[in-house]
Amino acid sequence: MVTGSVVTTIDGLCIVLSSDLVMLFLSVLLRISDGQLRDDLMTLLIAGHETTAAMLTWTLYELEKPESAVFLREVQEEIDTVLEGRSPTFEELTQLPALRACLLEALRLYPEPPLLIRRCIAGDDVAVGPLCHDVESETVSFLPGQDIFISTWSLQRSETLWGEDASSFNPHRWKEKLNGNGLWQGYSPEKSTNYPDERATDYAFLPFGAGSRKCVGDNFALLEAEAVLVALLQRFEFKASVGKRNVEMTTGATIHTAGGLMMEVKKRTDRRAKKHGEGRKEVDVKGVVSMEKKLRGTVAQRIEPEALVVPTAKELRMLFTAQKEDVRKLSPTPELFEALEKAYKQCQEVTKEYSKTFYLGSQLLDQDEQRVVWAIYNWCRSTDELVDGPEAANTTMADLEEWEERLNRIFQLQVPADGDPADLAMVDSIRKFSLIQRPFQDMVGGMAMDLVK
Missing domain, CATH: 1.10.630.10 (Cytochrome P450)
Incomplete structure (x- = not known):
């Protein structure tokens, strides 16, 4: 990122460019919101x-x-x-x-x-x-x-x-x-x-x-x-x-x-x-933090520089394979037809209101694929709201740790029938599509980095 102060003129208007130059151009010149x-x-x-x-x-x-x-x-x-x-x-x-x-x-x-x-x-x-x-x-x-x-x-x-x-x-x-x-x-x-x-x-x-x-x-x-x-x-x-x-x-x-x-x-x-x-070139891999370390620890620990490791394609394939086996071993799908219908309806409404692109695109998919798109979007938006929403000023690292515990329960399929509709929709999507937890963990980590910067 480019930092410091630069004076420039745009359409006759003198502007002092400070802090993050990229974000300044996006917010001042392009008028794009964080949500967009x-x-x-x-x-x-x-x-x-x-x-x-x-x-x-x-x-x-x-x-x-x-x-x-x-x-x-x-x-x-x-x-x-x-x-x-x-x-x-x-x-x-x-x-x-x-x-x-x-x-x-x-x-x-x-x-x-x-x-x-x-x-x-x-x-x-x-x-x-x-x-x-x-x-x-x-x-x-x-x-x-x-x-x-x-x-x-x-x-x-x-x-x-x-x-x-x-x-x-x-x-x-x-x-x-x-x-x-x-x-x-x-x-x-x-x-x-x-x-x-x-x-x-x-x-x-x-x-x-x-x-x-x-x-x-x-x-x-x-x-x-x-x-x-x-x-x-x-x-x-x-x-x-x-x-x-x-x-x-x-x-x-x-x-x-x-x-x-x-x-x-x-x-x-x-x-x-x-x-x-x-x-x-030969690459020295000594001291490289393994993917497993990235997956463990608290949210605060995982955003330390030495823990920020991008998984290889092989590691991601291993995650998907292991997730399919883990889901197979977990409890069978309960009969939650009415609760799931309500949960997916809520996720659908959120997607329709806040992301026309995602919602219109989902109309080309099969019903189960539509629903998983709505469930993922709803969860990601809720995560983002922790640090960018109306109550963001009150969010602490402890809140993010609690949010990740909630994520862990979702991926362990430990959400009760009367649980939060968004969580029920995610659990059902995990059962049907063997979603892996890593991208959702990384998003929580991104929110934590926003919180401490």
């Missing part, structure tokens, strides 16, 4: 996992097809030439255009999510585009408060916009200009920045939405997917399992494979792939 920042962060952390995983799955699915062999060779040669077996740096990831084109093409064919929902606030008349074949007038009217559903699946596979091969996987299409059609201005590669967004495609390619409401994690998602795909294609060769080439898809918040993606995987044996890892 919290919701955006939760969206970035929660919404990015399944969507990025789906993008990677469909990219591998398309690349392993026989007709895509030329694209796969091109990407592997690009990775091998640029990286020479090394793990990529940030700068090197920007030097892999063929790789990024494959990810973008998978996003075009399998948009995540396949449906965007927007609400017209004031009402408007919009000119008819080339895809509105059944509209006789020159404009379409939207009423105030009307919800608008935009099928990115149909938009991004339209032959009217993308040509006769619109349903085919062709990463090279991103190199070529597309002429406009009617009011559509076409696709101009030279207008692309980090990727061909709505400005370059005149709103024909909307994998992350568009405008001020677009996904806050668009560039992060692409960077994350590139890093993962590089690691996979450097080390392994993929081939569809026998009899598993025809993959069925299912749609919820994302488009994903109905039964997973069955692949035969083997290590690459070519010369450059063998060089992976050369020049890698």
Whole structure:
């Protein structure tokens, strides 16, 4: 963070920048509340996992097809030439255009999510585009408060916009200009920045939405997917399992494979792939605090610098596996139909009132998935209120310790039938989805750090 005092002028107004420069710009210039920042962060952390995983799955699915062999060779040669077996740096990831084109093409064919929902606030008349074949007038009217559903699946596979091969996987299409059609201005590669967004495609390619409401994690998602795909294609060769080439898809918040993606995987044996890892620095792990220490102790102890350890992917997998086994061993699900209905209804109302993004997104999920989203959001908001809510001035470290004890009881499924509705909803979500405690502990730790700073 940048601290100290700096004098600057914005729109003729002299402003003294002091303390945390980042927070000052967010609060003074952008007028964003702590609640909005919290919701955006939760969206970035929660919404990015399944969507990025789906993008990677469909990219591998398309690349392993026989007709895509030329694209796969091109990407592997690009990775091998640029990286020479090394793990990529940030700068090197920007030097892999063929790789990024494959990810973008998978996003075009399998948009995540396949449906965007927007609400017209004031009402408007919009000119008819080339895809509105059944509209006789020159404009379409939207009423105030009307919800608008935009099928990115149909938009991004339209032959009217993308040509006769619109349903085919062709990463090279991103190199070529597309002429406009009617009011559509076409696709101009030279207008692309980090990727061909709505400005370059005149709103024909909307994998992350568009405008001020677009996904806050668009560039992060692409960077994350590139890093993962590089690691996979450097080390392994993929081939569809026998009899598993025809993959069925299912749609919820994302488009994903109905039964997973069955692949035969083997290590690459070519010369450059063998060089992976050369020049890698040895890391001294002596004295590194284990994940187990992070999970134990009081809230105050866990926010000490030596205890702030990020779990590895392997450790997180171990946590999920252990949690499934622990939940299986605990008491069976009691018959709490009426109590749970009431609990989830309360969580639903809180989510609907305080986070329109989460609530609208949850409408694309199955009922059980909807409910777990509401339960998690409700609990996270209640946790945040401890240090940011109307009674925050009275919150002490002892209050956070008590809150964590409550969290422990929830994850031990020790909430009585007449317990707090929010706790009952969390217990039911843990039983159904084997949620792990670590992220919730970390949030309590974050509140503790806010309390002592």
